[in-house]
Amino acid sequence: MQGVDLHTHSNISDGTLSPAELVRAANQLGIHTLALTDHDTMDGLNLAEQAATDFNMEIISGVEISSQWSRPATKKSYGVHIVALNMQNPAPLQALLRLQKQIRAGRARQICDLLIPLIGQDIYADVIAKVDNVPDRVTRTHIAKTLVEKGFVSRPQQAFDKYIKEGKKAYVKFEGPSLADTIDVIHQSGGFAVLAHPTRYDLSATNIRYLIEIFAEAGGDAVELPPAIEPLSTRQMVDRMIVAFHLKVSVGSDFHGDNMPWIKLGNIPRVKEGQVGIWESFISRSQQ
Structure with a gap:
């Protein structure tokens, strides 16, 4: 879906552009629908919305939430990110974000x-x-x-x-809410829950598939498609899981500015025929 980027960061978390600068950069690239999804905060949303009034751009409310997923077979806990999009009643989510x-x-x-x-x-x-x-x-x-x-x-x-990083002497784990609790709070807020970058958690292929299965069973709405730079076999695996569990797809660059200069704003993977974009549930018809 060209013109849509549903995963970006500003300097309110670990990006380098301000929300207003991000909006201006997106407009220059022809992006008409942008979600600002900073880590565990929505403090930049109003700034992005104000900047977008100068352009024909739709700002989708968003946040990337740090959650925990535990696999019973290994008893190991993994940090997993869930992108929340298009909250209609953000009060329940804001309570979680304060914690x-x-x-x-x-x-x-x-x-x-x-x-x-x-x-x-x-x-x-x-x-x-x-x-x-x-x-x-x-x-x-x-x-x-x-x-x-x-x-x-x-x-x-x-x-x-x-x-x-994990395993080093100054590593401290982020003890966020469970995957299921995170999805529940997003839904209580009238939003959609997206599994962010499912292939970037240092998991085996088996565990990636299991993560997507558990995400779906917990009521998750969509899976973020892997970037085009990842192996074709990885994308095919994710595509199969999306079909198997009747999930929608999301697209986002995960742009961080100069902190991750190899990731370009608006550089999103191709949506395949038959896949249903989560944005179709909330983007105004004039932007589709």
């Missing part, structure tokens, strides 16, 4: 505390300065960039690999 913000702020402090014996310095003040001293906006990307600026690593990915 998410508390968790995010606490995790930022914990990670910085764990880094002190590793690097010999407390970088917390520098980290929160990156988010206008609002701790609940901090993501690991902000911490990684601070480590680069301080000279402890040469690039953000090295910060993850050395200190803050």
Whole structure:
């Protein structure tokens, strides 16, 4: 679906463009329907909507929620992201997001505390300065960039690999709500639940298929299609699961600006014949 991007980030979370800058960039690319889906916050929505009044652009309310999925067979818990779209009554979701913000702020402090014996310095003040001293906006990307600026690593990915990814000494798990509870709250808010980037959770093919199955059984509405750069076999696997569980599809670039420069705004995968876009449930007819 050209002209639609339902997964983007601004500097309200871990993107580099402001909501207004994001809207302007989207307009220049011919995007007419945009969802701002920052991590665990909808604080940028009004700014995006205000900017969009200058253009013929529809802003879809959105947020990317950090949830947890546990597979009983392995007893291991995985962090899984659910994109919520087009909330009609956001009050239930906003209550959840307030808790998410508390968790995010606490995790930022914990990670910085764990880094002190590793690097010999407390970088917390520098980290929160990156988010206008609002701790609940901090993501690991902000911490990684601070480590680069301080000279402890040469690039953000090295910060993850050395200190803050799962299994490293300064890793702190994000203890979000369960997958099922997240979907329930989205539906209580009159929105649609989308499984974000299902092939990017470091899961085996078997576990990816099982995740999509559990997502569908929990009432999930759509699966985000993998980007075109992923192997054809990966896309085919996801397509088969979408058919098997009667799910709709979503398309989004997961744009982060300069924090992930290889991801381009509006660069979305092709929707195959027979697949039903979740956007058909809420985009105004004038934009379809």
